[in-house]
Amino acid sequence: NRKNLFLTDNTGDLLKVDISNRNITYNGPMNFYLMFLRQYFAIFFGFIYYFLIFKYSRKYKVNRVFYLAPLIGISISVINNVFGFPQNTFDPTRADTFKTFYFSFLIILSFSFVVSQFFQDKRKKGLYLIVYFLVIFFILGFPKANNDEFDFKISENNKYSLTCNLNSMFLKNTLFETSNVDCPSLDKIVCDEDIFRDNNSFYLVNSENSFKEVTEYDQCIDLINMGYRYDNEMLSLKNFPLFNFMTYILFIMSIIYAFIKNNEK
Numbered sequence: 001n002r003k004n005l006f007l008t009d010n011t012g013d014l015l016k017v018d019i020s021n022r023n024i025t026y027n028g029p030m031n032f033y034l035m036f037l038r039q040y041f042a043i044f045f046g047f048i049y050y051f052l053i054f055k056y057s058r059k060y061k062v063n064r065v066f067y068l069a070p071l072i073g074i075s076i077s078v079i080n081n082v083f084g085f086p087q088n089t090f091d092p093t094r095a096d097t098f099k100t101f102y103f104s105f106l107i108i109l110s111f112s113f114v115v116s117q118f119f120q121d122k123r124k125k126g127l128y129l130i131v132y133f134l135v136i137f138f139i140l141g142f143p144k145a146n147n148d149e150f151d152f153k154i155s156e157n158n159k160y161s162l163t164c165n166l167n168s169m170f171l172k173n174t175l176f177e178t179s180n181v182d183c184p185s186l187d188k189i190v191c192d193e194d195i196f197r198d199n200n201s202f203y204l205v206n207s208e209n210s211f212k213e214v215t216e217y218d219q220c221i222d223l224i225n226m227g228y229r230y231d232n233e234m235l236s237l238k239n240f241p242l243f244n245f246m247t248y249i250l251f252i253m254s255i256i257y258a259f260i261k262n263n264e265k
Contacts, residue, residue, distance in 0.1 A: 006034035042139050052114050066258055069110040073103025076247075086243055105251050113258075151177035159184055190230050191220035204228035 007025045016025040026034060033040070050070075057067040065072075081090040081097050089097055100107065118128045154175065158167045164183040171181045191214075195202070201215045206228045214220045 006031075006037060008032075008034075038139050041135060045135065045139075049111070049114065052117075053110055056114060056117060062261065063113055063258065066113045066254065067110055069106040069254075070103065073100075073106040077103060109251065109254060148177045151175040152180050155180040155182075160189065186229075187221050187224040190224060191217055193217050196220075202230075204230060 008027055008031045009025055011025075011027070013025065014028050018025065053067045053070065057064040060067070077098060079085055080087075081095075084090070091097070119125050155171060155178075158164055158171060158181070161167055168181050168183060172178050175181065190204070196215070196217050199215075201213055203211045203213055204220070204223050205211050206226070212223055212228060214223060
């Protein structure tokens with residue numbers, strides 16, 4: 001839902017600033033590349049970040065493992081996706097397991113160490129903070145566009161979220177269109193009348209693992225009131241995620257180790 005900050009038109013004006021609509025119209029040379037300005041900023045600062053982690057890892061060898069933590073995450077991702085160890089989860093049609101999301105906590109750890117070096121210079125610390133926040137806000141998509149359809153879709157998806165009530169507190173203060181921000185009751189979610197219009201059926205289960213086939217809307221409401229719930233295998237943990245758990249423990253231990261080392265100086 002990003003707002004297009006830079007625009008082009010056929011008016012012939014080289015540069016035009018529209019304060020009310022919060023955009024800048026530019027019709028000069030290379031105006032096409034302004035459409036990708038956010039991506040260019042992100043790539044540029046990405047190169048700077050990786051340059052700094054290599055620089056600081058050579059300069060501060062005691063904390064080298066923390067500066068190079070993203071490379072550890074990348075290596076684990078490559079091993080898992082290419083060699084299928086410890087479990088083959090790679091889908092070649094999507095390749096979503098290569099996303100940095102899966103080792104983002106290692107990037108956060110490394111980024112924290114990099115930023116701490118900038119804060120060593122007390123005279124320029126304020127300037128660094130201002131530049132950083134301005135660039136990050138721009139990359140994230142501010143200013144935002146007023147899009148009622150987009151707000152409606154977010155509100156609709158939130159209704160089926162496990163954290164609907166918590167999310168609604170933030171959505172009511174951030175979305176432009178908030179009339180659809182609410183959390184339906186369990187019977188409205190499970191007993192959707194559209195399901196029964198085509199004579200479809202499904203099963204509900206209670207705490208005693210007693211299953212009931214539901215074929216009518218009124219029957220569904222009665223069973224929900226009796227404590228029956230939808231049998232969702234996605235919420236059940238079949239295998240303990242040992243590898244993920246060990247990675248998390250390693251992350252916590254790294255923070256504790258870094259804290260102790262810094263206090264010893």
